[in-house]
Amino acid sequence: MPSVKTIRTVFWEDGAVVLLDQRALPLVERAVICRDYRQVVAAIKDLTVRGAPAIGVAAALGIALGARSLTASTPAEFRAAFATICQQFAASRPTARNLFWAIERMRACCDGALAALPAHPTPPSPGRDPFAHLREVLVAEAVRIGEEDVAANCRLGQAGCGLIPAGARILTHCNAGALATAGYGTALGVIRAAAAEGKVLRVYADETRPVLQGARLTAWELLREGIPCTLITDNMAGYLMKKGEVDLVIVGADRIAANGDTANKIGTYGLAVLARAHKIPFYVAAPLSTIDPSLPDGGAIPIEERASAEVTHLGGTRTAPEGVDVWNPAFDVTPHELISAIITEAGVIRPPFAAGIERACAPSSLCGRSPIP
Numbered sequence: 001m002p003s004v005k006t007i008r009t010v011f012w013e014d015g016a017v018v019l020l021d022q023r024a025l026p027l028v029e030r031a032v033i034c035r036d037y038r039q040v041v042a043a044i045k046d047l048t049v050r051g052a053p054a055i056g057v058a059a060a061l062g063i064a065l066g067a068r069s070l071t072a073s074t075p076a077e078f079r080a081a082f083a084t085i086c087q088q089f090a091a092s093r094p095t096a097r098n099l100f101w102a103i104e105r106m107r108a109c110c111d112g113a114l115a116a117l118p119a120h121p122t123p124p125s126p127g128r129d130p131f132a133h134l135r136e137v138l139v140a141e142a143v144r145i146g147e148e149d150v151a152a153n154c155r156l157g158q159a160g161c162g163l164i165p166a167g168a169r170i171l172t173h174c175n176a177g178a179l180a181t182a183g184y185g186t187a188l189g190v191i192r193a194a195a196a197e198g199k200v201l202r203v204y205a206d207e208t209r210p211v212l213q214g215a216r217l218t219a220w221e222l223l224r225e226g227i228p229c230t231l232i233t234d235n236m237a238g239y240l241m242k243k244g245e246v247d248l249v250i251v252g253a254d255r256i257a258a259n260g261d262t263a264n265k266i267g268t269y270g271l272a273v274l275a276r277a278h279k280i281p282f283y284v285a286a287p288l289s290t291i292d293p294s295l296p297d298g299g300a301i302p303i304e305e306r307a308s309a310e311v312t313h314l315g316g317t318r319t320a321p322e323g324v325d326v327w328n329p330a331f332d333v334t335p336h337e338l339i340s341a342i343i344t345e346a347g348v349i350r351p352p353f354a355a356g357i358e359r360a361c362a363p364s365s366l367c368g369r370s371p372i373p
Contacts, residue, residue, distance in 0.1 A: 007020070007177075007178035007179060007183065007221065007224075008020060008183070009022075009049065009051075009054050009057075009178060009179055009180075009181065009182060009183065010049055010054055010057050010058045010061065010146065010182060011061075011146060011182075012061055012064075012139065012142065012143050012146075015035070015065075015068070016033050016034055016035045016065070017033075017034040017039075017040050017058065017061045017062055017065050018031050018032070018033055018034070019031065019032045019034065019040075019043055019048055019049045019058065020032075020049075020179070021048050022047060022048060022049065022050055022179055022216075022217060023046070023047055023048055025179075025216055025217055025220055026216050026217070026219070026220040032048055034062070034065065035065075036065070036066075036069075037062045037063065037065045037066030037069075037085060037088075038088070040058055040059070040061065040062030040065065040089075041062065041088050041089055041092050043058065044058055044059065044062075044089070044092040044093055044099075045092050045093065047211065050175075050179075050180065050213070051175065051176065051179060051180020051181060051252070052095075052096035052097065052098040052099070052180070052252070052253065052254040052255070052286075052290055053098050053149050053153070053180060053181040053182065053186070053287060053289070053290070054179070054180050054181050054182060055092075055093060055096045055098060055099045056096070056098030056099050056101060056102035056145070056149070056289060057102065057142075057145055057146045057149055057181075057182045059089045059092070059099050059102045059103055059106075060102040060103075060105065060106050060141070060142035060145045060146070061142045061143070061146070062089060063082075063085055063086060063089060063103065063106045063138070063142065064106070064135075064138040064139045064141070064142040066082075066085040067082060067085070067110070067134075067135050067138045067139075068135050068139070070082065070085075070131070070135075072131065075114045075117050075118075078110075078114065078131055078134070079110065079111070079114055082107075082110050083107070086103050086106065086107055089103055090103055093304055094302040094303075094304050095254045095255055095263055095301065095302055095303060095304045095330065095331050096254045096255065096290075097254065097255035097256070097289065097290050097291065097292045098254075098287075098289045098290055101289045101367070102145060102289075105141070105145065106138065106141060106142065109137065109138060109141040110134070110138060113133075113134045113137050113138075114134065117130075117134070146182040147182075149181055149182040149183070149287065149289075150181070150182050150183040150184055151345075152287045152288075152289075152345040153181055153182075153183065153184040153185055153186060153189045153287065153345070154184055154189065154193075155345040156186060156189055156190065156285060156286075156287060156343055156344060156345045157184065157185075157189035157190050157192055157193035158193050159343055159344065159345065159346075159347050159348055160189075160190035160193065160194075160250070160283065160285055160343035160348065161190060161193040161194050161197060161199075162348075163190075163248070163281070163283060163341065163343070163348065164190065164191075164194035164199045164200070164248070165199065165247060165248075166198075166199050167199070167201045167247075168194065168199055168200055168201060168247045168248060169201050169202050169203075169204070169245055169246055169247045170191060170200065170202070170203045170204065170246075170247065170248055170249070170250060171203075171204040171206070171237060171240070171241075171246045171248070171249045171250075171271070172187050172188070172191070172203060172204070172205055172206070172214070172218060172249070172250055172251060173206045173208055173214060173234075173249075173251050173264070173265060173267055173268055173271055174206070174208045174213045174214055174218070174251065174252065174264065174265035174267075174268070175188075175208070175213040175214060175217035175218045175221070175252075176188055176189075176218075176251060176252025176253075176285065177189070177217070177218060177221040177222075178221060179217050179221060180217075180252060185221075185252075186252045186253075186285040186286050186287065186343075187250045187251050187252045187283075187285045188218065188221060188222075189285065190250055190283075190285050190343060191203060191222075191227065191250065192225065192227075195225070195227045200227060200228070201228065202228045202229070202230060203222055203227055203228065203229050203230070204229075204230050204231075204232055204237075204240060204245070204246065205218040205219050205222065205229055205230070205231050205232070206232060206233075206234050206237060206267065206271070207231060207232065207233050207234060208234065208265060208267060209233075209234055209267070210310045210311045210328065211310055213265065214231070215231055219231050234267050234270075237270075237271055237274060238274045241274055241275070241277075241278040241280060242278065246275075246278075246280055247280070247281075248280060248281045248282070248283060249271055249272070249275045249280060249281070249282045249283065250282075250283040250284075250285055250343075251264050251265075251268050251271070251282075251283070251284055251285070252264060252265075252284070252285055252286055253284050253285070253286035253290050253342075254290065254331055255290060255291075255292050255295075255301050256284070256286060256290055256291045256292065256342065256357070257292060257293075257295040257296060257297050257298050257300065257301060258291075258292070258293045258294075258295060258296050258297070258354060258357055258358070259296060259297045259298075259336050259353060259354045259357075260336030260339060260342060260349075260351070260353025260354065260356075260357065261297050261298025261299075261301070261333055261334065261335055261336050262284050262286075262298070262333065262334045262336070262339060262342075263298065263301045263303065263331045263332070263333050263334075264284070264331060264332070264334065265330070265331060265332075266329055266330060266331055266332050267332070268331075268332055268334055269332040269333065269334045269335075269338075270332075272334045272335075272338035272339065273338065275338070276338050281340040281341075282334075282338060282339055282340050283339070283340055283341050283342075283343060284334075284339055284341075284342045284343065285342075285343040285344075286342065286343075286344065287344060287345055288344050288345060288346060288360060288361065288367045289367060290367075291344075291357055291360070291361060291367040292367070293357060293358070293361050293367060298333035298334075298335065298336075299333075301331075301333055303329050303330070303331050303332070303333070304329070304330045304331060305327075305328055305329050305330065306328050306329075306330050307328065308326035308328055310328055311326045311328050312324065312326060336351070336353050339351075339353070342356075342357075344360060346360045347360070
């Protein structure tokens, strides 16, 4: 595994979930310390933590945090209360596959540990918690999910590095870096690995309206890494391609269907169309936990719609007239026909994607579970 310059996005410390507040970047670096699981749910909703893998890790840690405060006298009571916590996380954001995968993994961990307990345990002596070990098992599992995410991203970066030519000029959209994961990044993980080999000449970062994840977050990460970065507005990408200044496009993903259709930050589909028109490779980088083989195609991917204020205001200042109608989908779906390859920690999946995804997921517990109803 390559050495990792860690940006600590989401982690467990002293019995709390600690999040790097991505709403404040790039102007202020501050931590949000969550000592109640409901604070983690709120942080996922309001984009304090964002990016599909990071949301999954945050949910796992938040569930473990909630489990530490559950009161129950029987395994059945514990399981019911635990399920309520999981449902609250499941309702936080609908599109990111990693969120539901992490919840299912935490539920499986809980079920396995509860199965080892007697259905009607002997009443505990005063001060003794019959579920103390279970609570620590859940914390350990959540921490492990975060550690595995960093390791997977490092492998993903190495797998995708071979696709990057020497002197590459790369265009990326939104933020798929360490900030969107537990560390290292997906699309930026590939860029980091390629930069370490001296392959990257320049990265063009779309500003990514309306929340400006590219301008605020991707540019911040690349500058920290010393990787040459040029910020552009979203509507400059086509002209940049026409000028011959882009060798490839690489983006992350929030959910990938069984046929390779990919949901990612709004604007990704347009980039894929532009890349095809200019004969430029278009790559998606995502861990296996982003793949949802239970969905046959992108038409089944739920697309989150967010508050109109994200479009009508910028930095708290209104930029659109009062009363204007707003449509604000947070994601769009890129058809698999426009994708050159999908880069995962298990290797590069090439068309036809359905067969490749099936092979990649067959031996793995990292994909294949259905979302929580």
